[in-house]
Amino acid sequence: MRIAMIGTRGVPARYGGFETAIEEIGSRLVAAGHEVRVYCRGAESPQGEYKGMRLVHLPAVRHKALETLSHTTLSVAHLLFRRTDVALVFNAANAPLLPLIKLARIPVATHVDGLEWKRAKWNGTGRRYYLAAERLAVRWSRQIIADAVAIQHYYRDRYGAPSVMIPYGAPIQDDCDxxxxxxxxxxxxxxxxxxxxxxxxxxxxxxxxxxxxxxxxxxxxxxxxxxxxxxxxxxxxxxxxxxxxxxxxxxxxxxxxxxxxxxxxxxxxxxxxxxxxxxxxxxxxxxxxxxxxxxxxxxxxxxxxxxxxxxxxxxxxxxxxxxxxxxxxxxxxxxxxxxxxxxxYTWDDVAARYERLCHDLEAGA
Structure with missing residues (x-):
């Protein structure tokens, strides 16, 4: 499959959980024989490939309310002109762009993350936006990805929406340096x-x-x-x-x-x-x-x-x-x-579950 991963800062992972997930999952999907394209926020010396994943570097507006959506807008524009079997969108804030992906007949799943609207950094407008984005993610995604059972319950109880639960993985250390x-x-x-x-x-x-x-x-x-x-x-x-x-x-x-x-x-x-x-x-x-x-x-x-x-x-x-x-x-x-x-919480299991999800999306399940 040709799989696009959109909505994060990209790889190599240097910042947060989404980026680590992209690196761990994407590299394993490549090892399983799939073509993975990761959209990354601009870099001084952008790499064209990392751990077998093809990287696309695009700019973003450096502002807390605009950074994610501005970059994803450019990423979706790029995506529309590339052959893609499945799109994985990370962060419900990107939901307003999902119709463009659907119009291109690309099945899409959205990883909704946590309850972003509860974060103190967002004022009334920001919170209303994130609540609206949750509703749009439910409406326009082929599938919703939750990383915890409690998040599954939230989307079921609030929106009546089913979801697939796929957590993150944990690196295991048996010794300390x-x-x-x-x-x-x-x-x-x-x-x-x-x-x-x-x-x-x-x-x-x-x-x-x-x-x-x-x-x-x-x-x-x-x-x-x-x-x-x-x-x-x-x-x-x-x-x-x-x-x-x-x-x-x-x-x-x-x-x-x-x-x-x-x-x-x-x-x-x-x-x-x-x-x-x-x-x-x-x-x-x-x-x-x-x-x-x-x-x-x-x-x-x-x-x-x-x-x-x-x-x-x-x-x-x-x-x-x-x-x-x-x-x-x-x-x-x-x-x-x-x-x-x-x-x-093993990355091998997490990646296998993402692979099954992508096969289901491609098959129209």
Missing amino acids: AGLLAREGYQVGGFHLVVARFEPENHVDLIVEGYTRSSAKLPLVVVGSAPYAEEYSRRISALAEKDERVRLVGGVWDQDLLDALYAGCASYLHGHSVGGTNPSLLRAMGAGAPVVAFDVVFNHEVLGDSGVFFAGPDDLAAAVEEAEASPSHARERGDSGRERARTH
Whole structure:
């Protein structure tokens, strides 16, 4: 099949969950004998091919409300003049462009992502747009892709729409690169970790506040930044400045180091609340990190019995103190999470499910 993947920043994956999914799924579809075309947002030295996937680089308007849709508009225009058997569109925000793909008689499935309209960065207009885009995705997609059962239930209950559930995969780490951590000034089991974009629905401020209320001896390492949330970033910085145990290290783009941080932390503190199956959470589980997660249905679904959950700063403080008081128990939870990831969240299985979906779309099922 000739498969087009549209609506993300593209590959190589350097940014988020969608991009990692494109790279992992697309490369496996190529290995299975399919032709995969990935639309990427402009690059200084664009590659024509990556892991067998054909790359098309197109520009985008650098504005939080326009970046995704502007790039996808150009991508769809390019798509209409290329032979394509199936289109996979990522992000429900791109739904207004689906009729053009349908007019070209290309069967299309839309990965709707999480509940984007709940994100604090969107004002009233932005939220109304995302709610309208959800409805349009349901109306104009041949199939809806949900990455969590809870997202399936949301689309069923709100729109009466069926969907196919295909989660993300988790990279599995059975060992930690202690030498790499040491070169960067860390010790295995010697720090707590947060990896998140600085956005209110990821609760980085709540985590930092809760940690500062704790009697924790190990430092809190906060990996992340905020491209569109300066005020929220300032709040996090103000909280961190009051406690020398908190280390804001910004973005970490060295994937080996990031892997080592996940595998070497005393606990991984996960505050995401509006997505489905979160890739950062899966990465932590696959690394055997003991996870303390915000108390929402998505995180319960992914973690099962391997997680500890918090709803406020005091809960978080208690969980951090418990991780330090009983590191062997925390490590047991981490091992349990890794086995859960190994069983339920493998990229080979995810890619096989996408391949079946594409065959169904091509066949008109």
